[in-house]
Amino acid sequence: MAPAVLDSVAGLRGAVAAWRADGLTVALVPTMGALHDGHMALVRAARAHGGRTVVSLFVNPAQFAPNEDFALYPRNPAEDLAKLAGAGVEAAFMPPVDAIYPPGFATTVHVDGVTAGLESVARPHFFDGVATVVTKLLLQCLPDVALFGEKDYQQLATVRRLAADLDIPCRIEAVPTAREADGLALSSRNVYLSAEERRVAPRLFEVLGWTAAALAQGAKSSYAVANGTAALRAAGFTRIDYLAVCDAETLAPVERVAVPARVLAAAWLGKTRLIDNVPVSPAD
Numbered sequence: 001m002a003p004a005v006l007d008s009v010a011g012l013r014g015a016v017a018a019w020r021a022d023g024l025t026v027a028l029v030p031t032m033g034a035l036h037d038g039h040m041a042l043v044r045a046a047r048a049h050g051g052r053t054v055v056s057l058f059v060n061p062a063q064f065a066p067n068e069d070f071a072l073y074p075r076n077p078a079e080d081l082a083k084l085a086g087a088g089v090e091a092a093f094m095p096p097v098d099a100i101y102p103p104g105f106a107t108t109v110h111v112d113g114v115t116a117g118l119e120s121v122a123r124p125h126f127f128d129g130v131a132t133v134v135t136k137l138l139l140q141c142l143p144d145v146a147l148f149g150e151k152d153y154q155q156l157a158t159v160r161r162l163a164a165d166l167d168i169p170c171r172i173e174a175v176p177t178a179r180e181a182d183g184l185a186l187s188s189r190n191v192y193l194s195a196e197e198r199r200v201a202p203r204l205f206e207v208l209g210w211t212a213a214a215l216a217q218g219a220k221s222s223y224a225v226a227n228g229t230a231a232l233r234a235a236g237f238t239r240i241d242y243l244a245v246c247d248a249e250t251l252a253p254v255e256r257v258a259v260p261a262r263v264l265a266a267a268w269l270g271k272t273r274l275i276d277n278v279p280v281s282p283a284d
């Protein structure tokens, strides 16, 4: 069955209230639409909770800088709705921009700490835009659980922080990165890779894996990162924005892994910027 299309906060709250009155739980999957298999993995994880699932599809202008093309961001509502219908999603929340940012809107949610460095260097405006819209979506829907992909790990850490800090009564669930058979993380940007770049692209995940293995065996981060960076260059990555070892919760840089950590990278193949990350556990 096609999902109910809700385009107002009142409509969303009404649907959620009716489900709650029937004793059902609610899972929210926030997206910007243009759904690919990575999004559908979030949807499947949401559906596994057994209650009702809302997928929000909102291209959030606040997370685009003026030089990034908000207007050109892919929008395929008909295809998205067909995918959501196939997955058994009950509601699609598709608000117009002024339902989220009405005239006079003047509030920004800023999260310190986890938003420093990494993606913020290339996109300094990004996490304020994400934190503001995610806070709004969580408060508008008040789901039992909201699901976010580990692929955008710094975003996930930001959302966890804001939900805890603002006492938003909703569990934030992390969903492991969906990958191609050769390890490449699913991303809408993968279509921009040439055949040769596509051949090289899975090396990012491979190098992250080696780096994590070296760290788990007690290597210092500076050493593991230097080796990993050299391996990425040798594989053909044309620019490396970062390869970093960070505390898995705070994202503070760590030199020796003593608590659960994350190795994160952003690297370019020609005109395409790829990001990925893997966990690393402390050495025994």
Ligand code: PAF
Pocket (backbone or CB within 6 Å): 030, 031, 032, 058, 060, 063, 130, 133, 134, 152, 155
């Ligand atoms: O990951 C995304 O698609 C977006 O950043 C999100 C979380 C939906 C907020 O606009």
